[in-house]
Amino acid sequence: MLSIKEVYAGYGEIEIIHGISLEVNEGEIVSIVGPNGSGKSTLLKSIFSLVDIMGGEINYLNSNLSQVNTDQMIKKGLSFVPQTDNIFPTLTVEENLELGAYVSKKKLKDRFDLIYNLFPPLVEKRKKKAGTLSGGQRQMVAFGRALVIEPKLLLLDEPTAGLAPMYIDLILEKVAEINKTGVSILMVEQNAKKALAMSDRGYVLAAGEKKYEDSGRGLLENEEVAQLFLGG
Numbered sequence: 001m002l003s004i005k006e007v008y009a010g011y012g013e014i015e016i017i018h019g020i021s022l023e024v025n026e027g028e029i030v031s032i033v034g035p036n037g038s039g040k041s042t043l044l045k046s047i048f049s050l051v052d053i054m055g056g057e058i059n060y061l062n063s064n065l066s067q068v069n070t071d072q073m074i075k076k077g078l079s080f081v082p083q084t085d086n087i088f089p090t091l092t093v094e095e096n097l098e099l100g101a102y103v104s105k106k107k108l109k110d111r112f113d114l115i116y117n118l119f120p121p122l123v124e125k126r127k128k129k130a131g132t133l134s135g136g137q138r139q140m141v142a143f144g145r146a147l148v149i150e151p152k153l154l155l156l157d158e159p160t161a162g163l164a165p166m167y168i169d170l171i172l173e174k175v176a177e178i179n180k181t182g183v184s185i186l187m188v189e190q191n192a193k194k195a196l197a198m199s200d201r202g203y204v205l206a207a208g209e210k211k212y213e214d215s216g217r218g219l220l221e222n223e224e225v226a227q228l229f230l231g232g
C-alpha cells in the first residue's frame, strides 16, 4: 500500500536520506530501526512531505504523495503520530480527539467508542486538560487523535520515546491491537528488539542508508545486525 522508491530527503541543502526504498503491504507491521541520527524520523517525515524531498517517489494507494495535499492524505486513511508536540496540552482530552476529526458526528461517536475501548484510562480523563496527564496517557491521546480518521496506514515516530517503562510495553501492545483491527503500521522505534519482535518486516538504517531489510524475526536472528545494531 505504501512504496518509497529511491528517496533522497533532508533539510534545505543537507541531504540526510540517501536513496532509500521501503514498502508496507496491507495488514503489516513494519519497523524502521537504527542508531540515533541515522535518519529514521527524517524518512518517516518524508512520507508526509514534512522534510525536503530531493529525489525519488513515494506512492500510497496508487497516488504519488508529492501531488496529494494533507486533506487528501487524511481522506485516504493516512495518519501520523509525531514524536513530539503531538497533543494540545491546554485542550481537554475530548477536544484533542475532536480536533483530529474529519468525520461526521455519528461516525465521531463510533470512533470515540473505539478509542476509549482501546485506552480505558482516557474515559475518566476526558474532560481534563491533556497537559495534566502522565506521559503514557498523553501518548494515548496522541494515538486517539490519529485514530479518529479511521486510518488504513498509521505512521508512528518513536511511540515509546520518553515513556516510563510500564508504559513502553503497554503502548507497543496497543500498536499490535490496532494492527489487528486492520490498520497497517509503519513505525520508527528506538526499542529495536521489541519493535522487531512484533513486526512482520523491518529495515535497519545507518547514516541515512538502508543497511538491512528482512522479516522482524530474520533481523533479530541475524548475528551481524544483533552485534552492530541491537546491542549483541
Ligand SMILES: Nc1ncnc2c1ncn2[C@@H]1O[C@H](COP(=O)(O)OP(=O)(O)OP(=O)(O)O)[C@@H](O)[C@H]1O
Binding pocket: 011, 014, 016, 034, 035, 036, 037, 038, 039, 040, 041, 042, 043, 190
Ligand atoms: N530540522 C532539522 N534540521 C536540520 N537537521 C536535522 C533536523 N532534524 C534532524 N536533523 C538531522 O538529521 C539527522 C537525522 O535525524 P533523525 O531525527 O532523522 O534521526 P533518527 O534516526 O530518527 O534519530 P533519533 O533516534 O535520534 O531521533 C541528524 O543528523 C539530525 O541532526
